[in-house]
Amino acid sequence: MKIFRNPDVMWREEDEYKSRAYEGLEKGEDVEKIGTSVLYLNGMMLSLNILGTEIWKRCEGSMLDEIVSELAGIFDVEPIVLKKDAEAFIAELKEKGYVRYG
Amino acid sequence: MSDMDDFLPGAPLTINWAVTNKCNFKCSHCYSRNDPSDELDINVLFKCIEGVAKAGVLSINFGGGEPLLRKDLMEIAKFSSQNSMRVSMNSNGFLIDSGKAAELKDSGFSKVGISIDSHMPDKHDNFRGIKGSYERAVKAISCLSEAGIETSISTVICKINHNDVDALIEFAIKNKVKNLNFHNFKCSGLGYSNKDKLDLTAEEWRDFYLHALKAKHKTEDIDISLDDPVIALLGANKNDSMVKGSICGKLSLNIKSNGDITPCGFIPMVIGSIIKDDLKDLWINSPVLERMRKKTPKGKCVTCDHYTECLGGCTARAIALTGDMNNPDPHCWRHES
Ligand code: SF4
Ligand code: SF4
Numbered sequence: 001m002k003i004f005r006n007p008d009v010m011w012r013e014e015d016e017y018k019s020r021a022y023e024g025l026e027k028g029e030d031v032e033k034i035g036t037s038v039l040y041l042n043g044m045m046l047s048l049n050i051l052g053t054e055i056w057k058r059c060e061g062s063m064l065d066e067i068v069s070e071l072a073g074i075f076d077v078e079p080i081v082l083k084k085d086a087e088a089f090i091a092e093l094k095e096k097g098y099v100r101y102g
Numbered sequence: 103m104s105d106m107d108d109f110l111p112g113a114p115l116t117i118n119w120a121v122t123n124k125c126n127f128k129c130s131h132c133y134s135r136n137d138p139s140d141e142l143d144i145n146v147l148f149k150c151i152e153g154v155a156k157a158g159v160l161s162i163n164f165g166g167g168e169p170l171l172r173k174d175l176m177e178i179a180k181f182s183s184q185n186s187m188r189v190s191m192n193s194n195g196f197l198i199d200s201g202k203a204a205e206l207k208d209s210g211f212s213k214v215g216i217s218i219d220s221h222m223p224d225k226h227d228n229f230r231g232i233k234g235s236y237e238r239a240v241k242a243i244s245c246l247s248e249a250g251i252e253t254s255i256s257t258v259i260c261k262i263n264h265n266d267v268d269a270l271i272e273f274a275i276k277n278k279v280k281n282l283n284f285h286n287f288k289c290s291g292l293g294y295s296n297k298d299k300l301d302l303t304a305e306e307w308r309d310f311y312l313h314a315l316k317a318k319h320k321t322e323d324i325d326i327s328l329d330d331p332v333i334a335l336l337g338a339n340k341n342d343s344m345v346k347g348s349i350c351g352k353l354s355l356n357i358k359s360n361g362d363i364t365p366c367g368f369i370p371m372v373i374g375s376i377i378k379d380d381l382k383d384l385w386i387n388s389p390v391l392e393r394m395r396k397k398t399p400k401g402k403c404v405t406c407d408h409y410t411e412c413l414g415g416c417t418a419r420a421i422a423l424t425g426d427m428n429n430p431d432p433h434c435w436r437h438e439s
Binding site: 010011012014015016017035038040042043044045046047 | 109111112115116158160161188281325327329344345349353
């Protein structure tokens with residue numbers, strides 16, 4: 001199943017938060033609560049952390065496994081855990097109307 | 103994904119931009135057509151739009167006045183969409199026929215909201231002060247849809263329509279719009295002068311929202327939005343957004359026809375100028391915005407269980423009617439026990 005961003009969603013990366021998050025990541029800090037991008041749909045804002053942002057950027061027709069294997073090269077997380085997290089995250093985006101399956 | 107600590111985006115996500123205050127209508131609740139501010143010249147506007155895009159703003163919603171009374175609106179819109187921003191507009195629809203709708207499409211408009219206050223032609227025409235405005239507004243919606251532009255209906259809730267929720271929804275569905283936006287009555291500009299005639303009592307607001315929320319949950323054919331933070335009192339989240347309370351100053355800003363920046367179109371507090379100031383710097387450092395983002399509960403809000411969701415309700419209304427943004431929204435019907 002391919003995953004596509006809803007074209008109605010407007011979004012941008014938040015450069016300052018992003019550099020703060022990557023610096024933190026290098027130092028081994030917990031950066032889970034730093035929003036590095038914002039999504040905007042129907043007057044609603046959603047902020048994604050570093051992992052969420054990297055998943056979101058890849059929702060351009062990729063399959064879950066493809067996304068996970070790319071991310072495994074960036075984040076130092078067990079592939080099984082990564083897959084579980086990514087799956088749950090994408091399901092939540094789907095429920096909120098931010099992505100579609102194709 | 104939504105529990106970021108105190109997340110404030112680095113710049114507004116969207117801007118409401120009143121490109122003119124001129125209007126061909128005479129609405130009794132209007133907050134802008136009597137505003138004597140100047141209009142910016144197109145070249146100054148282009149520079150400002152470039153700056154806004156550079157700051158990272160994602161969309162501009164043009165308003166006014168009636169934006170179509172600016173002869174160069176299409177150029178302004180085209181320039182904005184060329185600068186990678188999504189462009190939309192609120193209009194009374196009077197000047198939109200199929201030719202104009204096609205021009206709007208070519209200029210990059212992806213969405214147009216048409217103001218319609220009643221499903222009954224005479225009621226709408228009387229409220230808007232122009233005979234035939236209902237018919238033209240309805241026609242505008244179909245022309246826009248045919249041109250491939252997404253449409254919505256914006257309805258300001260007040261004495262003339264608060265009992266017509268079901269009929270308004272049926273009307274919106276019949277006209278195939280994507281969204282129906284019920285706006286709360288703001289008491290700014292002429293809305294303030296005419297508030298005794300038009301605004302609802304707190305109890306009437308409660309009854310309206312009870313009905314509207316029920317209708318929203320049963321209706322699948324159309325998205326209905328209720329932009330009022332006070333609905334937290336009925337256990338409803340304004341939406342799924344991370345932003346609680348009023349959105350102005352947290353997601354969006356308003357730019358007046360002369361370039362003055364205010365937190366929203368209904369709050370007459372100028373925080374800077376799009377011509378002279380750096381937008382990102384203002385966004386982060388404006389003391390007014392800071393106060394709006396960190397409101398301190400007063401009065402009955404202090405003991406309210408819904409404060410974290412509602413944040414004292416609509417800031418514009420609290421300012422207009424009490425002079426203090428921290429006071430409870432006068433539309434709130436909660437009684438302290
Ligand atoms: S409310 Fe809008 S349409 Fe009505 S007079 Fe004011 S600017 Fe014109
Ligand atoms: S008392 Fe204040 S916080 Fe509670 S619902 Fe009313 S306005 Fe909102």
